[in-house]
Amino acid sequence: MAPSAVSTQMTADLTSAGIKKTLSETVSSTEAHPTLAELDASLLTYNYTTSPRTPPERGNEAASKHSICSDHMITAAWDHQTGWEAPELKPYGPLSLYPTASCLQYATECFEGLKLYRGYDGNIRLFRPDCNARRMLISSTRIALPGFNPDELLKLIVKLCAVDGAKWLPRDQPGRFIYIRPYMIGTDASLGVQKPRQALLNIILAYMPVMDANKGGLRLLASQDDMVRAWPGGFGFAKVGANYGPSLLAQGEARARGYDQVLWLLGQNGRIEVTEAGASNFFIVWRTKEGAIELVTAPIGNNIILDGVTRRSLLQMARERLEGGWEDIEKLTVVERTFEMKEIVEAVSEGRVVEAFTAGTAFFVAPVSAIHFKDQDLSIPMNQGDSGLYAGLLKGWLKGIMYGKEKHEWGLVVEEQSSEA
């Protein structure tokens, strides 16, 4: 196309145009590219392990230096000329990648994180896995990896859980969970800086330690000017590897100084905005100067922060059950807006902060007890001892759904099959 023929409109938004194009191709890919095979969970082949692994005892999930993974994984390869190959369930094990693979050089990689829960009713459940499957498509598109139908990814996740669930989350041990990591990498073995022409989708199940039980609450160290996690026009909203590796240096410094996580700030237009904490969303509950209680968190519209599934669920739950008041508990209002560090400083100094917490799949809902910002140690109340009142309520409601104590559309029961089938 001759550049002179390009309209203003077409050049206004490189990223959103690229995302729209990929998503529209994904939705109607058989029409647009009749020769490209779609990701199709019904084509899954089963190659069961002949060397079954031993699951760790309860409480020993993080005993190994390596993440302990289940017996099987699912892989599906993609090529730009043929599309998606039939997915395969096979024994968990290492991948073979050429040194020139795109993912090892140019960070063409994205992932999701969700959990499979062994419920008190004996069933295993996923929590809103459709949200993860859709977000994975947004992430893969942003990092120039192929599109797919999210419903098919969800079916593959369910099939892997169905095979390994019974053994790895024993039925007589309700309350346990295993972490599910679907991810995609560019495998194109070419050093050219370009959109990968080959990719691999892989789904694994791995144990993770329980991380929401920090008795003293999380201590956060606010980031400074030389360490910004995400920026306008960047990719903070996508679950791509490129959002995580660059954060580890500051995280390491924070830990060396006695803090648990970094509170990510973003300075722009003379403001210092609060965005996320560690790899989680950040929430604060405060009393306004007018005396009302607000649950405040950063908005997702500006593409800086991750559209967390736990975040979304907490907000919806809070709107449904807390905005009208719950039993004898004072009602609050949910507010999604950009907010500044100086608002927190002021609220702390005026005694208006009620509580704060982070939320994400890995750490679940973790109360915050302190924020260090510039030369100030800001103390955050945890009025229930190990949590704030509202965080405790919200966390309890979500756990109830996850572990089958409350029947709710967010909980998806997985039918278990034996891997010996």
Added chain:
Amino acid sequence: MAPSAVSTQMTADLTSAGIKKTLSETVSSTEAHPTLAELDASLLTYNYTTSPRTPPERGNEAASKHSICSDHMITAAWDHQTGWEAPELKPYGPLSLYPTASCLQYATECFEGLKLYRGYDGNIRLFRPDCNARRMLISSTRIALPGFNPDELLKLIVKLCAVDGAKWLPRDQPGRFIYIRPYMIGTDASLGVQKPRQALLNIILAYMPVMDANKGGLRLLASQDDMVRAWPGGFGFAKVGANYGPSLLAQGEARARGYDQVLWLLGQNGRIEVTEAGASNFFIVWRTKEGAIELVTAPIGNNIILDGVTRRSLLQMARERLEGGWEDIEKLTVVERTFEMKEIVEAVSEGRVVEAFTAGTAFFVAPVSAIHFKDQDLSIPMNQGDSGLYAGLLKGWLKGIMYGKEKHEWGLVVEEQSSEA
């Protein structure tokens, strides 16, 4: 350390503090960590291939979909408890990585790019490889990978070139080159978001097509607000994978619209600054309103752009040979400063632009013929037909050093050995 004991100074700069700490540990690591082994090129073991590969004919370097690599590679593994293992030269081949490897999930990866040149004097040469080795340490530190002595990395690069140089750059074919890719990845097989406890250094030699011979000049599409490559407080200065993958979507859009590369802009403080182009540094030569000729490029001090070796060399060469005037050519002044897109627009409209070009190892010095910005097609002169005058001169001088026509301290001759040795 108790947070209350942390001084203001200590929390002012998470990233620079982290980088300083790693670099100081690297320099004096045997004192600080007597049990951690340093990277040591003298320990290199040789395991020669028994299945030698066939090098491509001249002109066919990019004939394969995959990058064509030489017979051997060098690897060195690192562990946080033991340090660097003895490096090994061995047959080129795939790596085995667990799905939970840090580099596949969190983009803990960085790389370098340099070239080995077959000179017209029969020797093979590297061009300022010490600059690449030092920059690799800055990149590895920024992405939370281990430090090392850059001199040892340089020795390993030389040893690999010594083994494969003779066969892969035949002595009777001066003017050819092969690309050298040292890179490091986090191999820690744990899904925890943390600094990797295991890593792998790998050096490979791969053919790349000649990319500076775009006869019509590069056509650049200026990036827009929704696609920002790097940000103050980000990591644009480091050669980490996380700078590349996120740029591919916009690059793909630019190509689909008939352009070669993206001209990366950064909007801040009401200014729209010009930073880089594609994966290269960007230079413009213009006549000031006062009538003087300036060679202008963005500065490296603010950590937004890459400290390119080609960039650095071009600037030094221009200062040495062009600021005083060369033969009958009008002298110019080298200017490193932030500059705005509107300055280019104005200079084009007033006929003051002399030429523009990009510079980097892969594309070398590539003239620019057009920039599309908003609704304008800005035409950039190439007064020598396929290049501008100054770009042509500078490129010629650098090539002279690379291919042994000019003796210069920047050219490092590699003594060749046979892989059958």
